[in-house]
Amino acid sequence: MSIELRLSDIDPPAPDPPRTIYRDIVNLPNPVLLGITVRYLNYDDVGLYFQITGAGTGYTFGTVNLGLLASGTDAYRNLDQLASRAKPSPGDLTNGELDESITLTLKAYTDAGYTTLKWTYNRVVSVKFINSADAAFTVDFLNNFDDGTAQGWEVVAVTSNTAVSRGISTDYVLSTPYSLNLVMYWSGATGATVQHITARLYKSFTTPNKSQVYAIIDIRIWRGADSGSNWTRNKNYTIKKDTDVLAFFGRPYDTSYVEDYFPQSKWMRVVVPLPPNTTLELRVELDAATVRNPINIISTLRMDDIKIISK
Amino acid sequence: MAASRRIIKIRSISAGKALEPPAWNYDDVIGEIWMLELGAYDAETGKIYVSDPSAGVTPQWGGSYDDR
Numbered sequence: 001m002s003i004e005l006r007l008s009d010i011d012p013p014a015p016d017p018p019r020t021i022y023r024d025i026v027n028l029p030n031p032v033l034l035g036i037t038v039r040y041l042n043y044d045d046v047g048l049y050f051q052i053t054g055a056g057t058g059y060t061f062g063t064v065n066l067g068l069l070a071s072g073t074d075a076y077r078n079l080d081q082l083a084s085r086a087k088p089s090p091g092d093l094t095n096g097e098l099d100e101s102i103t104l105t106l107k108a109y110t111d112a113g114y115t116t117l118k119w120t121y122n123r124v125v126s127v128k129f130i131n132s133a134d135a136a137f138t139v140d141f142l143n144n145f146d147d148g149t150a151q152g153w154e155v156v157a158v159t160s161n162t163a164v165s166r167g168i169s170t171d172y173v174l175s176t177p178y179s180l181n182l183v184m185y186w187s188g189a190t191g192a193t194v195q196h197i198t199a200r201l202y203k204s205f206t207t208p209n210k211s212q213v214y215a216i217i218d219i220r221i222w223r224g225a226d227s228g229s230n231w232t233r234n235k236n237y238t239i240k241k242d243t244d245v246l247a248f249f250g251r252p253y254d255t256s257y258v259e260d261y262f263p264q265s266k267w268m269r270v271v272v273p274l275p276p277n278t279t280l281e282l283r284v285e286l287d288a289a290t291v292r293n294p295i296n297i298i299s300t301l302r303m304d305d306i307k308i309i310s311k
Numbered sequence: 312m313a314a315s316r317r318i319i320k321i322r323s324i325s326a327g328k329a330l331e332p333p334a335w336n337y338d339d340v341i342g343e344i345w346m347l348e349l350g351a352y353d354a355e356t357g358k359i360y361v362s363d364p365s366a367g368v369t370p371q372w373g374g375s376y377d378d379r
Contacts, residue, residue, distance in 0.1 A: 021375040033378035081378065174379070218379050239374070247374030267379035 020126040021102075022271035024216050026133045027174075030087035035268070037249045040066070040106055041074040048108040048118060052079065056102030056127075059085045065114060076251040078262045088129050096134030096311065100127050130271070132216055132309045140208050141308040145178040151203075153180055153303075158198035158285060163187035166201065172220055172302045174267065179220075179304035184286065185232075190294040192229065194255040197290055201303065202283045209277035210310040215239075217272075218305050221286060222265040224297040232290040232297040234260045239272055240283040246272040255289055274308065 023032065042048055047070045054061040061083045069075055088098055101124055108119040132139070143151045145168050155166035162184055169181035184199040207213045217239060223232040236250030247270055250261035274280065288299040 023375075023377055028377055028379065034375060035378070036375045037373045039373055076373075247376075249374050249376065268376040269379045270374065270376045 019123070020128055022214060022273065023127065023129050024132045024214070024269065024271050025088055025090070025093070025129055026131060028087055028269070031084040032087045033081045034083040034085070035078065035080045035263070036082055037076060037078045037262070038104075039074055039076050040069070042069045042071055042108070044071055044108070044119070046071055046110070048110060049112055049114060051107045051109065051114055052077075052082075052104065053107075054083055054102055054104045056083070056085075056100070059083050059102055068112070076248075076261075078250055080263045090131050090134065093129060093131045093134065095136040096131040097136075098129040100129075101125065102127055130214065130309075132214075132307060137309045137311045138208070138210075139307055139309050140213075141205060141306075143180075143203075143306040144175045144304060145180050146175055148178060150180055153201050153203045155182060156200050156202070157184070158200050159196050161186060161188040161195070162197040162199055164199040169302060172267075174218055174304040179302045182286065182301040182303075183298050184288070184300070185296040185298045186290045186292045188292075190292055192291060192293050194257075194289050194291055196253055196287075197299065198285060198287045200283050200285045201301070202281050204279060204281050205274075205308060206279045207274050207276055207308065208310045211276065213274040213276050213308065213310045215272050215274050215282060216305075216307040216309065217270045217284065217303065218267055219270065219284065220265065220267045220302040221262070221300070223260070223288065223299040227295050227297065229293045230291055230295040230297050231257050232288055232299050233257055234262065234264065234299055235287045235289060236261060237287065237301075238283075238285045239270055240285065241272075241274065241280050242283070250287075253287055253289065257289070257291075276310070 021034070038052065040050055047068050049068050050066040051063060052066060053063040062081070064079055064082065066077055083102065092098055104123045104125055106121045107117055110116045110118050143153065145151055148168060150166060150168060153166065155164050157164045164182065164184045167181045168178040170177055173179040180201070182199060182201055184197055186195045186197055188195065221234060221237060223234050233256070235253045236248060238245050239247040284303065286299060286301050290297060
């Protein structure tokens with residue numbers, strides 16, 4: 001009889017992939033204010049109280065207590081204005097680009113007072129500033145809706161019985177006189193049951209054959225005020241390339257009426273990379289919960305000055 | 312008979328190094344943050360897995376935005 005000894009062939013756990021935040025400096029305020037949605041997970045055997053903050057040269061970070069997260073579960077949280085930084089000037093960017101890094105720090109405490117620290121996890125994230133107005137970049141597409149049309153953007157209801165409309169609007173714009181306007185609400189029968197409504201704006205593009213291609217999307221979302229037992233809460237919005245989620249903001253759908261899960265009534269800019277030389281459908285989806293009993297409380301979205309740039 | 316070796320699809324790059332070209336690297340967009348178990352493989356000192364965007368995209372449940 002023989003005994004065979006072998007070295008283990010077990011792979012190490014998959015380490016963290018790199019992460020990059022893309023930011024276009026054009027028309028941003030000074031200082032620039034960064035918001036992020038994170039998903040965090042508790043692999044410990046006990047429930048823990050999580051806290052997130054960060055650090056980076058030239059940055060000021062807030063500290064956000066995320067509350068109790070049960071063992072073996074995960075959660076999502078949008079962290080509005082988590083970090084601020086003096087706005088880089090165009091001269092700070094070489095050929096329209098500036099690379100730097102920040103560190104996000106997730107801490108886990110055993111008590112609700114956040115005094116007994118159990119874990120600390122640091123996550124280095126790359127930040128890439130671009131200047132879409134730099135001569136190094138080409139503006140391949142610009143949809144500002146200022147000709148009074150939707151410029152090829154279409155709308156569709158994603159969940160059944162979501163009533164949707166799409167048009168142009170003058171109430172909130174980044175470039176006068178028009179922005180793209182989405183309105184959605186529950187189209188089914190009146191009742192006290194919470195309903196899931198989702199709508200999508202979409203348009204097909206063919207990207208240029210260059211090494212860097214970005215979509216720059218400025219968006220403003222809100223919903224109507226409560227009226228009696230009628231209410232709507234915005235849960236999340238996503239930026240997609242066809243069916244691929246490129247960016248997600250807020251939390252997954254639930255029936256809670258306590259709060260909206262991402263900032264309402266302010267313009268936000270999202271920058272996502274796109275593949276070169278590809279025909280793709282750029283999608284913006286809005287997800288909400290609503291009760292119509294009997295009044296419809298709408299959820300609505302504006303987009304303006306959407307750009308695809310490349311170099 | 313010689314033992315076969317598994318081909319581990321991990322590409323070694325320096326931590327924090329920007330990938331070029333970044334524009335089609337969908338795993339390169341801000342997303343998850345999570346706690347590692349004590350003694351687990353340390354990403355900060357180890358290797359970084361880079362997915363192949365042509366092989367299908369891993370959805371990233373997270374994102375970043377600027378106040379406009």
